[in-house]
Structures are given as C-alpha cells and as structure tokens.
Amino acid sequence: MLKSVCLKKHAVPEDTFVKCKNGEFANDETLKCYFACTLKTMQLVxxxxxxxxxxxxxxxxxxxPxxxxxxxxxxxxxxTDKDVGNVCENAFNFMKCSYEVNSKTMNYFPI
Known part of the structure; x- marks a missing residue:
C-alpha cells in the first residue's frame, strides 16, 4: 500500500527497484523523492x-519484529543523522548506505 501511494507521486519504473535491490542506485531525482515519500509516510523523517x-x-x-x-x-x-540539506537526498543516501551495511535491508523497505 505504501509503495502504491508514493508511486502515484513519484513514478519509478519497477526495474529501477530491482536494480536497487542489487545495489544499483540510479542518481535520479524521482527515485530519491520516492524514497523520501516512503520514509516520510512511515514517519521516519x-x-x-x-x-x-x-x-x-x-x-x-x-x-x-x-x-x-x-x-x-x-x-x-x-x-542516519547525516543531513545534506535535502530530504530526497537524505533518504536516497540512507537507502544506499543501508544496502552497503547489509543488502538484506532492501527486503524490509517498500521498494
């Protein structure tokens, strides 16, 4: 549900998410703001x-759990706690960093 809400605002192709799950994060403003949308909607920002x-x-x-x-x-x-002055960029950096820490984190975020 969360994914569909944010996809209406930030249309990211499904293959982009597949690439993210494999560690390929496109330097794309729509993707960055999609991540921000999901994290804001979850009240994590x-x-x-x-x-x-x-x-x-x-x-x-x-x-x-x-x-x-x-x-x-x-x-x-x-x-976390790494502010570059833009919520979309902060969310994108968090997602990339999370993947680097443990690629399995991508299974628990709406991508």
Missing part, C-alpha cells in the same frame, strides 16, 4: 527532513 537515529530506531522497533530489527538496526546506526 523529522520535520526538518533528517533521518534521526533515535526516533527512526524507536519507530522501526514499533513496526518490526526482532528478527527484522537484527537486519535493520546496524543500518540505522550507521546511516
């Missing part, structure tokens, strides 16, 4: 457009 470690981790703990948190938590620890 601060009002300033930053993915802040503690609120992000707390929210994911509420949404995810412990087995998923084992995969996601290291990415949250290493990939």
């Amino acid at each position: 601060s009002p300033k457009g930053i993915l802040e470690k503690k609120p992000f981790a707390d929210k994911m703990r509420m949404l995810s 412990p087995s998923i948190m084992e995969v996601i938590l290291p990415a949250i620890e290493q990939c």
Whole structure:
C-alpha cells in the first residue's frame, strides 16, 4: 500500500527497484523523492527532513519484529543523522548506505 501511494507521486519504473535491490542506485531525482515519500509516510523523517537515529530506531522497533530489527538496526546506526540539506537526498543516501551495511535491508523497505 505504501509503495502504491508514493508511486502515484513519484513514478519509478519497477526495474529501477530491482536494480536497487542489487545495489544499483540510479542518481535520479524521482527515485530519491520516492524514497523520501516512503520514509516520510512511515514517519521516519523529522520535520526538518533528517533521518534521526533515535526516533527512526524507536519507530522501526514499533513496526518490526526482532528478527527484522537484527537486519535493520546496524543500518540505522550507521546511516542516519547525516543531513545534506535535502530530504530526497537524505533518504536516497540512507537507502544506499543501508544496502552497503547489509543488502538484506532492501527486503524490509517498500521498494
């Protein structure tokens, strides 16, 4: 459901998501803003457009079982609190970093 809501706002081709799951992140503004949309809709982004470690981790703990948190938590620890001044860019950087920490994180985000 979350994916379809954000795809209406940011039309990203399905093959782009397949590439992301394989570590290929296109430097594309639509993709970046799609990621921001999903994270904002999940209320994981601060009002300033930053993915802040503690609120992000707390929210994911509420949404995810412990087995998923084992995969996601290291990415949250290493990939949040990095503001480049643009929510779309912040979300994109988080997703890329998450993949680098553990490629399995892509299974738990709406892509």
